[in-house]
Amino acid sequence: MGSPMAHNLLKAGVDLTVWNRTKTKCDPLISLGAKYKPSPEEVAASCDVTFAMLADPQSAVDVACGKHGAANGIGPGKGYVDVSTVDGDTSKLISAQINSTGALFLEAPVSGSKKPAEDGQLIFLTAGDKALYETVGSLLDIMGKSKFYLGDVGNGAAMKLVVNMIMGSMMASFSEGLLLCEKVGLDPDVLVKVVSQGAINAPMYSTKGPSMIQSLYPTAFPLKHQQKDLRLALGLAESVSQSTPIAAAANELYKVAKSHGLSDQDFSAVIEALKSKIQHSENQ
Ligand SMILES: NC(=O)C1=CN([C@@H]2O[C@H](COP(=O)(O)OP(=O)(O)OC[C@H]3O[C@@H](n4cnc5c(N)ncnc54)[C@H](OP(=O)(O)O)[C@@H]3O)[C@@H](O)[C@H]2O)C=CC1
Ligand SMILES: O=CCCC(=O)O
Structure with a gap:
C-alpha cells in the first residue's frame, strides 16, 4: 500500500523521501526521483511531514518509537501521519510519543x-491534531478520493476496524454462499451475477468472486491483515461489552486459513477454510 501511495505523491510532484525495512522495495520509487534515507529517524528529521504505512501495531510502534524510529528525528513544526491499520491504544501510544517531541500527530x-491506492481513490479515516489534518489535506487528496476527520486519536482507528470487521464477515458469508451454490448443483458464476444486480451488491463480490471460483487468490489485501483487523475489532468490541458473534465466527475461519499457509494470499482465500478437505483435517 505504501508504494502506490508514494508513487502518486511523486507523480504529483511532491518532494519525497522514502524508507522501507527491505530497502529493495524503495528502488522503483528512487528510480522515479524519490530521495532515500536509511532510517525512519532520518526521514522524519529531513521532512516536514512523515507518512507511515506499516503492517500491524507492533511494526507501527517500532518504526515510530523504536531505536532510530521517527520520534527521534521529529520535532516542533513537523507532523507524523500514520496510515497503518492499528488499534486505538497503539495509535494513542504513538501519538503521545510524537506529541512529546513538539510535533503533531x-x-x-x-x-x-x-x-x-494505485488510482488515488483511497478513503482516509483521520483523527488527531486538526492543524495537521489541514496541513496535509492536499496530500491526502492526491492519494484519496475522500477524507473524514473524526476527532480524537483512536476514532479513526476504531472506524477502520468497524469497516474491516464488516468486510471480513461479508467475505466469509460470500464464501459460504459460493460453496453451497456449487454443492446443490448451481453455477457459482451465476450467483456472482445475481448478487451483482441486487440489494447485497458489493464491488468486492464481482471483483473477487470469479477468481475465488477458480481457487485463485491474487493478493490485494493479505489474509493475515484481515485476520489482524478482526482480532483488533473483537478487542474493540470487548472493550465496550458489545456482542459480535458473527465477526467472532468469521475470525475463526481466517485463523484456520492462516494455519493452512494462506496468510499472504488475498483475504478471499478464507473460502479455503470452508472446503471439506481443510475442515476434515481440522476435525482430526
Ligand atoms: N493491502 C490492502 O488492501 C490494505 C491494507 N491496509 C493496511 O495497511 C497496512 C499495510 O498493508 P499492506 O501494504 O497490504 O501490507 P504489506 O504486508 O504488503 O506491507 C507491510 C509493510 O510493513 C513493513 N513491516 C512489517 N513489519 C515491520 C517491522 N517489524 N519493522 C519495519 N517494517 C515492517 C513491511 O516491510 P518489508 O517490506 O520489509 O516487509 C512493509 O513495508 C496494514 O496495516 C494493512 O492492514 C489498509 C487498507 C488496504
Ligand atoms: O484494510 C483493507 C481494506 C481493503 C478494502 O477496503 O478493499
Whole structure:
C-alpha cells in the first residue's frame, strides 16, 4: 500500500523521501526521483511531514518509537501521519510519543485496497491534531478520493476496524454462499451475477468472486491483515461489552486459513477454510 501511495505523491510532484525495512522495495520509487534515507529517524528529521504505512501495531510502534524510529528525528513544526491499520491504544501510544517531541500527530488509516491506492481513490479515516489534518489535506487528496476527520486519536482507528470487521464477515458469508451454490448443483458464476444486480451488491463480490471460483487468490489485501483487523475489532468490541458473534465466527475461519499457509494470499482465500478437505483435517 505504501508504494502506490508514494508513487502518486511523486507523480504529483511532491518532494519525497522514502524508507522501507527491505530497502529493495524503495528502488522503483528512487528510480522515479524519490530521495532515500536509511532510517525512519532520518526521514522524519529531513521532512516536514512523515507518512507511515506499516503492517500491524507492533511494526507501527517500532518504526515510530523504536531505536532510530521517527520520534527521534521529529520535532516542533513537523507532523507524523500514520496510515497503518492499528488499534486505538497503539495509535494513542504513538501519538503521545510524537506529541512529546513538539510535533503533531494524525492517524489516517485507509479504506480501499491495492487498486484504489494505485488510482488515488483511497478513503482516509483521520483523527488527531486538526492543524495537521489541514496541513496535509492536499496530500491526502492526491492519494484519496475522500477524507473524514473524526476527532480524537483512536476514532479513526476504531472506524477502520468497524469497516474491516464488516468486510471480513461479508467475505466469509460470500464464501459460504459460493460453496453451497456449487454443492446443490448451481453455477457459482451465476450467483456472482445475481448478487451483482441486487440489494447485497458489493464491488468486492464481482471483483473477487470469479477468481475465488477458480481457487485463485491474487493478493490485494493479505489474509493475515484481515485476520489482524478482526482480532483488533473483537478487542474493540470487548472493550465496550458489545456482542459480535458473527465477526467472532468469521475470525475463526481466517485463523484456520492462516494455519493452512494462506496468510499472504488475498483475504478471499478464507473460502479455503470452508472446503471439506481443510475442515476434515481440522476435525482430526
Ligand atoms: N493491502 C490492502 O488492501 C490494505 C491494507 N491496509 C493496511 O495497511 C497496512 C499495510 O498493508 P499492506 O501494504 O497490504 O501490507 P504489506 O504486508 O504488503 O506491507 C507491510 C509493510 O510493513 C513493513 N513491516 C512489517 N513489519 C515491520 C517491522 N517489524 N519493522 C519495519 N517494517 C515492517 C513491511 O516491510 P518489508 O517490506 O520489509 O516487509 C512493509 O513495508 C496494514 O496495516 C494493512 O492492514 C489498509 C487498507 C488496504
Ligand atoms: O484494510 C483493507 C481494506 C481493503 C478494502 O477496503 O478493499
